[in-house]
Amino acid sequence: MSSNDDDILIQNYLSGDDRAFDDLYQRYRRRLFxxxxxxxxxxxxxxxxxxxxxxxxxxxLPQYKPQEKFSHLLFRVAHRLVLDAVRKNKKDRGVLSxxxxxxxxxxxxxxxxxxxxxxxxxxxxxxIFLSEYAGFTFSEIARITGCSINTALGRMRYGLxxxxxxxxxxxxx
Amino acid sequence: MSCEEWKExxxxxxxxxxPEEKKDELVRHTSSCTSCEEELxxxxxxHARLACxxxxxxxxxxxxxxxxxxxxxxxxLFPWPALLRLALASVLLVTVGIVLIHGHRQPTRAxxxxxxxxxxxxxxxxxHEQIREFTQSKSEPLVxxxxxFYRDAYLLEQKMRNVSHQxxxx
Numbered sequence: 001m002s003s004n005d006d007d008i009l010i011q012n013y014l015s016g017d018d019r020a021f022d023d024l025y026q027r028y029r030r031r032l033f034x035x036x037x038x039x040x041x042x043x044x045x046x047x048x049x050x051x052x053x054x055x056x057x058x059x060x061l062p063q064y065k066p067q068e069k070f071s072h073l074l075f076r077v078a079h080r081l082v083l084d085a086v087r088k089n090k091k092d093r094g095v096l097s098x099x100x101x102x103x104x105x106x107x108x109x110x111x112x113x114x115x116x117x118x119x120x121x122x123x124x125x126x127x128i129f130l131s132e133y134a135g136f137t138f139s140e141i142a143r144i145t146g147c148s149i150n151t152a153l154g155r156m157r158y159g160l161x162x163x164x165x166x167x168x169x170x171x172x173x
Numbered sequence: 174m175s176c177e178e179w180k181e182x183x184x185x186x187x188x189x190x191x192p193e194e195k196k197d198e199l200v201r202h203t204s205s206c207t208s209c210e211e212e213l214x215x216x217x218x219x220h221a222r223l224a225c226x227x228x229x230x231x232x233x234x235x236x237x238x239x240x241x242x243x244x245x246x247x248x249x250l251f252p253w254p255a256l257l258r259l260a261l262a263s264v265l266l267v268t269v270g271i272v273l274i275h276g277h278r279q280p281t282r283a284x285x286x287x288x289x290x291x292x293x294x295x296x297x298x299x300x301h302e303q304i305r306e307f308t309q310s311k312s313e314p315l316v317x318x319x320x321x322f323y324r325d326a327y328l329l330e331q332k333m334r335n336v337s338h339q340x341x342x343x
Binding site: 013014021022025029030043046050051054055058059113117128131133138153154157163167 | 184185215219226227228243
């Protein structure tokens with residue numbers, strides 16, 4: 001899907017074609033939701049953030065300028081909401097629920113990996129998720145998260161190194 | 174190039190963002206450097222494992238319906254600002270047009286014609302005085318083309334006609 005197509009759909013929607021919005025929504029529905037679930041590891045919270053992201057996008061669309069890709073805008077809004085939610089969660093509960101250490105051996109490989117991801121710094125986690133589950137390049141990730149491409153690359157590298165370290169420790173148990 | 178610099182490129186290689194010409198260089202280096210080779214292998218393995226993690230399906234139907242409803246409601250509001258702007262522009266344009274037309278006609282409409290009275294010598298003298306005062310009262314220069322210029326010219330012409338007519342009748 002090209003960003004040009006997104007722009008056409010947005011223009012059609014603003015001109016009165018409701019189906020154009022439905023098409024746009026369908027394009028990003030699963031990609032965004034999947035990414036949100038991975039980020040917050042809580043389906044209910046992911047749904048809240050997903051809805052809030054789209055509601056904000058709908059309100060913003062009349063001012064949308066095609067200079068910025070729609071996908072970048074969408075994930076930028078979602079990324080900010082995720083960071084806020086993580087911050088709020090930490091404040092409310094002291095730590096993220098997923099930070100609570102559970103016995104890794106009792107979990108499946110995928111559960112163990114997902115848990116390991118939750119233990120790395122959130123900036124590194126965000127870059128890994130944006131690359132792995134949202135399919136963005138590093139220059140796009142830099143734009144979405146508001147950092148330089150070198151920072152995005154560095155976060156990715158240290159994220160993967162941390163992940164390897166955690167997994168090694170767990171595998172040694 | 175140091176190992177640290179090569180390692181910065183490993184991420185790009187794993188995620189297929191390294192240009193082809195640099196890819197070969199890095200692969201050649203990793204074949205002769207154990208540390209870089211290990212890092213490349215580890216990153217490839219994690220990348221493969223991450224790719225296998227199950228993806229969540231979409232959000233619930235209720236969420237999708239809420240978003241679709243909001244999109245429709247909001248969209249109905251979008252055309253209004255444009256229409257409103259157009260309507261305001263039309264009103265403004267018409268108003269400006271009326272003011273301009275009215276403004277140009279104003280001197281002829283606003284000026285009350287000088288009523289004819291039976292000429293008397295005293296009146297003639299009075300008229301002469303009026304013209305003299307009128308022309309002298311114009312301390313500010315008359316600008317040709319301005320509304321005041323046409324108004325004054327008109328008034329003067331009317332006064333002159335009256336004088337001329339009264340002279341004829343004598």
